[in-house]
């Protein structure tokens with residue numbers, strides 16, 4: 525009971541219905557011993573930040589295949605900060621063009637993963653980031 | 656300002672943090688509970704249990720919306736199982752509770768069962784106390800209907816809803832034995848599905864077979880009973896059956912009505928106080944056992960313990976004699 529579990533919110537912001545990747549990642553994190561709160565499709569940035577706060581998560585994982593990451597990610601970062609959750613690490617997966625990655629990292633995103641990314645790498649990076 | 660004070664001031668991040676501390680059973684969590692305890696005892700605790708997929712989360716979502724129209728503040732603790740192999744979990748109850756987002760009068764917290772029997776009950780009870788102290792009027796606890804956790808939650812809650820749905824096997828055997836011992840209200844959800852009548856009929860005949868008895872709980876191998884109110888036999892609560900369609904909201908006002916009737920019944924009959932007393936007693940007992948155990952461990956060196964244990968293995972001492980020897984130096 526007394527060991528600290530890594531708690532991760534996995535959310536799909538935006539309007540696209542591609543949820544396979546989010547589910548694959550959620551299961552992989554569970555299999556790595558993490559507690560994953562899965563919120564499902566069509567989450568607004570406000571809903572995601574609110575859930576992150578109530579669940580007191582260590583990590584927020586966003587799955588975005590709609591191309592709207594440059595609009596959604598900064599808004600979510602802003603809301604997390606406004607709620608005092610600056611310690612929360614944010615990871616993004618889905619369809620993100622290479623040229624956007626440096627800008628996302630500048631915003632404070634901890635990692636970006638595209639199609640075919642290994643879930644082992646994702647697990648390893650999350651563990652590393654919250655150390 | 657301590658974390659507990661921040662919780663009392665309505666700081667939601669502090670609330671979330673305290674919940675984590677309690678879930679992890681840290682010294683900070685325990686200290687916060689001590690500070691918050693005097694403020695507890697006001698909320699109505701509603702347990703929602705039933706087989707996987709019967710619609711518990713969807714019902715909790717609808718009930719919360721209903722309570723919000725009455726201006727009650729609502730907290731939800733949603734428990735899902737941990738994987739016994741990896742200790743991880745996917746907690747998916749929030750998927751059905753999207754309607755509650757954006758309302759500061761609602762706080763939803765997901766929780767993994769973490770595989771420990773007593774631990775789940777203890778952590779859940781602690782979390783509920785925090786919400787209670789923080790001024791939430793209604794606290795709903797959703798748990799998968801599985802043996803011990805179900806009974807533990809029924810002990811914790813004032814009002815327990817057992818959710819059934821058609822299509823799970825509609826004869827009387829399919830409905831779990833012992834259900835009536837924990838159910839204050841029986842919900843037949845998915846009333847839009849074929850077979851509702853069968854499910855309802857099966858529940859009805861179970862109710863007719865059952866005769867009112869004193870509530871007896873088996874808790875960690877101990878039997879505990881909640882005293883019957885004096886006039887119990889004339890004014891016994893018979894669990895009503897309520898049909899709902901959680902996805903559409905049908906039957907929710909009727910269900911909420913039965914919930915408030917049950918609360919009223921508990922208050923009038925004295926059962927509310929009896930339940931509270933039984934719960935606090937068992938909490939006290941657990942705390943006492945833990946304390947005595949740790950005092951014992953401090954006092955008796957491990958080598959001595961191991962030596963006596965060896966004699967038990969060799970059948971030179973019975974476990975009973977061994978305990979006497981360890982606690983008073985004699986075997987008698």
Ligand code: B12
Nearest residue numbers: 540541542543544545585587589590591617618638639641
């Ligand atoms: C399967 C699929 C669908 C399925 C989705 C089924 C479902 N329930 O998920 C269906 C057929 C429904 C579909 C529909 C559409 N699709 Co589609 N679809 C795909 C496809 C072929 C594969 C996606 C997939 O499931 N991959 C498997 C999973 C496991 O991989 P993944 O999601 O990439 O996840 C990995 C990583 O990205 C990362 N990851 C993902 N999420 C997360 C989260 C975290 C926290 C982390 C750390 C990592 C991570 O780790 C995962 C494991 O490696 C892709 C093309 C492609 N190669 O990606 C197009 C694609 C995503 N679709 C696309 C489009 C345009 C559409 C439609 C709009 C088509 C249309 N015009 O109707 C519709 C939209 C429907 C809707 N409602 O949104 C485009 C998106 C273009 C863009 N963003 O610029 C793509 C890229 C195809 C393309 N090349 O044009 N699609």
Ligand SMILES: Nc1nc2c(ncn2[C@@H]2O[C@H](COP(=O)(O)OP(=O)(O)OP(=O)(O)O)[C@@H](O)[C@H]2O)c(=O)[nH]1
Nearest residue numbers: 707708709710711712713751844845846900901902
């Ligand atoms: N047809 C119908 N479907 C329903 C009803 N209530 C819930 N569902 C659906 O049943 C499925 C399970 O609902 P949940 O609310 O997640 O059930 P649950 O009991 O919380 O599930 P677990 O937490 O996984 O045990 C979802 O697809 C719901 O949309 C209902 O009244 N009628």
Ligand SMILES: [Mg+2]
Nearest residue numbers: 711712748797
């Ligand atoms: Mg559920």
